Amino acid sequence: MKRFKNILYVEGGEADETCALARALELARANQARLSLLSVVQPVTAAPVLQMMGLSAETLQKALIEESAHRLQQLIGTADARCSIETNVVAGTLFLEVIRDVLRNGRDLVIKCAETTGMAGRLFGSDDLHLLRKCPCPVWLCKPSTGRRYGRILVTVDIEQFYPQGEVLTRHELNVRLLELAASMAIAEGAELHVAYAWSAIGEGVLRSTSLWAAEEKIDAYLVAERERHGRALESLLAEVRNTLFKRGEPMPEPFRHLPKGSARSELPALARRIDADLVVLGTLGRTGVPGLLIGNTAEAVLRQVECSVLALKPAGFVSPVTC
Numbered sequence: 001m002k003r004f005k006n007i008l009y010v011e012g013g014e015a016d017e018t019c020a021l022a023r024a025l026e027l028a029r030a031n032q033a034r035l036s037l038l039s040v041v042q043p044v045t046a047a048p049v050l051q052m053m054g055l056s057a058e059t060l061q062k063a064l065i066e067e068s069a070h071r072l073q074q075l076i077g078t079a080d081a082r083c084s085i086e087t088n089v090v091a092g093t094l095f096l097e098v099i100r101d102v103l104r105n106g107r108d109l110v111i112k113c114a115e116t117t118g119m120a121g122r123l124f125g126s127d128d129l130h131l132l133r134k135c136p137c138p139v140w141l142c143k144p145s146t147g148r149r150y151g152r153i154l155v156t157v158d159i160e161q162f163y164p165q166g167e168v169l170t171r172h173e174l175n176v177r178l179l180e181l182a183a184s185m186a187i188a189e190g191a192e193l194h195v196a197y198a199w200s201a202i203g204e205g206v207l208r209s210t211s212l213w214a215a216e217e218k219i220d221a222y223l224v225a226e227r228e229r230h231g232r233a234l235e236s237l238l239a240e241v242r243n244t245l246f247k248r249g250e251p252m253p254e255p256f257r258h259l260p261k262g263s264a265r266s267e268l269p270a271l272a273r274r275i276d277a278d279l280v281v282l283g284t285l286g287r288t289g290v291p292g293l294l295i296g297n298t299a300e301a302v303l304r305q306v307e308c309s310v311l312a313l314k315p316a317g318f319v320s321p322v323t324c
Contacts, residue, residue, distance in 0.1 A: 003184060004031050006105065010098050010112040011039040011072060012127070018078050020113040020142035027111075029083055030188065036086040037076070038101055039068040043091040065089045095130035099322040102137055114141040114309070124303060124310070132284060132303060132312050136320045138181075140311045150189040150278035150309075155182035156196050156268050156302070158283075159233040172237075174283040174315045179241040181313070182281040183252045191278070193255040195238065196271055198264035199230040223261075231259055265301035272306050279309045 009024040011017065021037075028035035044061040068089045076085055090097050098110060115125030124132070124141060131139050157175040161168060179195070186193040201223050207214040234257060245252045256275075260267040272280055284299045303310060 003181060004109040005033045006107050007031075007033050007035050007109045007111060008098070008101060008105075008107040009035065009037045010094070010110060011037060011068075011075065012094070012113050012115060017075060017113045017144075019144070020111060021075060021078075023140075023142060024111045025083065025085075027109075034086075035083060036088065036101075036105070036107075037072050038098065039072055039087075039089045040094040040097045041065055041068050041089060041091050061091060065091065094127045095134070096322060098131060099135050099320055100324050102135060103320065103322070103324050107137055109138050109140060110135055111140045111142065113144055116144060129300075129303070132310075133300075134320050134322055136314060136318055138311060138313045141309060143307075143309045150185075150191045152192045152194060152275055152277045153182055153186050153189065153279045153281065154194040154196060154272055154275065154277040155179060155281040156198075156264070156283075157234070157237065158264075158285075159197055159230065159237055160199070161233070162202070170315050170317075171283075171285060174285055174313065175237055176241055176244070177313060178281055178283055179237070180245065181311070183241070183245065183255075184250065185279070185281070185311075186253050187251055193253045194258060194271075194275055194277065195234070195255040196258040196260065196268060197230060197234050198260050198262060198267040199227065200262065201226040227259060227261070231257075234259065264298050265305075268302050269305035272308060277306075277308050279311060280306050281311045281313075283315065284312050285315050 004027065007024060007028050009021060024035060027033070041061075041064045044057045044064065069087065072087045072089070076087075088101075090101075098112075101107065102110060110131065112128070112131070115128050128141055132141075155178050157178060158171055159175060160171075163171065182195075183193060185191070204219070204223065207219050207222070238255065242252045258271055260271055268280075268282075271277075280302075282299060282302065299312070303312075
């Protein structure tokens with residue numbers, strides 16, 4: 001899986017980050033990639049309490065940076081590095097400094113241990129969501145204390161055609177990238193590959209209303225035809241990706257197909273729980289145009305409900321609202 005060449009690992013202060021760092025190291029070795037570690041400490045400003053203690057803001061800031069740099073070295077020491085690792089500590093807001101580092105240094109993947117919020121059903125914290133919304137490169141948020149290899153990888157796609165033509169092309173390109181990446185990760189992890197597309201039948205609710213008097217058997221036939229149409233579209237997409245990977249000499253595991261009927265924002269998290277997914281791979285495309293896009297409403301709803309690691313991709317042409 002040689003898809004990444006410049007990986008940034010973000011130290012997030014979680015109690016157990018060794019599993020996420022181990023994945024970053026393994027990925028860097030497999031890709032012969034550059035790996036950098038970044039820690040972001042809180043900026044210190046002058047305050048009367050510091051003066052009372054005989055300290056300056058600069059002295060305390062320096063101490064915080066030195067402590068964080070030491071923690072990075074300890075973290076590296078707990079892992080089997082076997083490769084050169086760059087480290088850097090900066091003061092600022094975590095998500096802003098991460099994105100600025102990505103922009104300055106051309107990173108192609110950010111890996112971070114997901115924040116634990118303490119809220120039931122919520123794995124990702126504020127900085128995580130900011131990165132998912134605004135970071136221009138893929139963001140991989142690893143669930144804490146998940147040392148084992150992934151057993152099931154779930155990738156979600158959107159193959160609906162009832163969008164403006166330009167958006168259909170953008171979504172298709174993103175679908176292909178999602179499947180290629182999920183397939184290569186499944187191979188690397190020795191994991192099952194699950195592909196999901198949540199579909200709905202336009203007008204089903206209206207057809208079932210008494211005002212139209214639609215016959216039940218006709219509605220059922222319509223639903224069967226719609227499911228078959230979506231199923232054919234998924235098979236076509238899988239065949240395209242399989243052929244592309246074959247031409248590159250890359251294998252693609254035979255995936256489990258899932259076509260849940262209903263809202264993606266409820267069906268996809270439910271599916272992830274049902275199959276006990278270890279990783280969900282999804283795109284964060286919204287309907288507002290690609291440049292400056294933050295995150296789609298559906299993707300945000302899914303992210304707020306999943307309880308496993310997440311790898312999120314932006315569409316080509318995404319421009320982060322954060323600048324250097």
